[in-house]
Amino acid sequence: MNFYVDFDDCLCETARSFTEIAKRLFEKDVPYEEVKFFNLQKTFDLTDEQYQLLMEEGHRPEVLLSYEKTPGCSEVINEWLDGGHEVSIITGRPYFTYEASRQWLDDHDLKRVKLYCLNKYNRDSFYGTNEHNLELEDFYKMHFDYAVEDSPVAFPYLEPFMDLKVLVFDRPWNKDCEFPNKNYKRILDWKEIQKKVLLNP
Numbered sequence: 001m002n003f004y005v006d007f008d009d010c011l012c013e014t015a016r017s018f019t020e021i022a023k024r025l026f027e028k029d030v031p032y033e034e035v036k037f038f039n040l041q042k043t044f045d046l047t048d049e050q051y052q053l054l055m056e057e058g059h060r061p062e063v064l065l066s067y068e069k070t071p072g073c074s075e076v077i078n079e080w081l082d083g084g085h086e087v088s089i090i091t092g093r094p095y096f097t098y099e100a101s102r103q104w105l106d107d108h109d110l111k112r113v114k115l116y117c118l119n120k121y122n123r124d125s126f127y128g129t130n131e132h133n134l135e136l137e138d139f140y141k142m143h144f145d146y147a148v149e150d151s152p153v154a155f156p157y158l159e160p161f162m163d164l165k166v167l168v169f170d171r172p173w174n175k176d177c178e179f180p181n182k183n184y185k186r187i188l189d190w191k192e193i194q195k196k197v198l199l200n201p
Contacts, residue, residue, distance in 0.1 A: 001085045002085070002086045002087075002143050002146075002196075003084070003085060003141075003146050004090050004148070005088070005089050005091065005096075006091065006147075006148060006150060006154065007071070007090075007092075007149075012084050013067060013070060015035050015040075015171070015173075017058065017063070017068075018040055018054065018058055019031065021054060021057050022046075022054060025053060025054065026044070026050055027047070027106070028044040030043060034172065035173055038152065038153050043173075052055075052191065059094065061100035064100040064101060070190065071190065072191055072194075074110050076191075076192070076194045077110060078109065079194070081112050086114075087145075088114045088142070089110075089112045089114065089115045091116070091117055091118065092118060096130050097117075098115070102115055115135045116132060116133060117132060118139055118157075119135075124135075140161075145165065146197060147165070147166045149167075150168065151173075152174050153176040159180060166183055166184045166185070167193050168184055169187060170187065
């Protein structure tokens with residue numbers, strides 16, 4: 001089987017770190033459980049300038065490398081790889097974060113996964129040609145059986161993949177979202193992800 005796995009808030013606790021950054025930079029004290037919007041500018045009520053500073057701080061290499069691993073992710077993914085399955089990390093992070101993101105994966109026992117940057121959120125004006133990034137036309141030539149994703153904003157990018165089973169990692173910002181179809185299932189953690197895959201190979 002082929003697996004698509006999102007990076008932030010599926011493999012690491014990015015939003016938790018951003019709550020700490022927003023508090024440190026702007027004294028915006030929003031508990032993680034109250035991060036109701038994927039749009040962090042809206043969540044923290046930031047000006048455009050503040051939001052830019054937040055993004056710059058949160059994407060510095062040393063900050064990216066400090067993000068805590070989501071429990072269980074590496075164990076499950078390595079089990080998939082050991083079973084001969086393909087795992088691709090498809091991230092919406094801007095391409096300049098590739099090296100730090102690759103290092104984070106290597107440091108957390110995920111050396112064997114493929115990592116691609118896809119301009120999901122129009123954060124990069126131009127990606128160019130590179131073996132580690134994907135234009136949408138190339139992304140849609142790929143095949144996936146399962147996707148692990150947390151962001152409702154990313155759901156439209158998955159719709160062209162017919163019969164794709166999407167496991168939506170339960171996060172505060174997707175609690176109230178409507179799923180596009182019956183192939184989307186909410187899951188609580190990586191242990192539940194593994195159970196879903198074993199029951200529906």
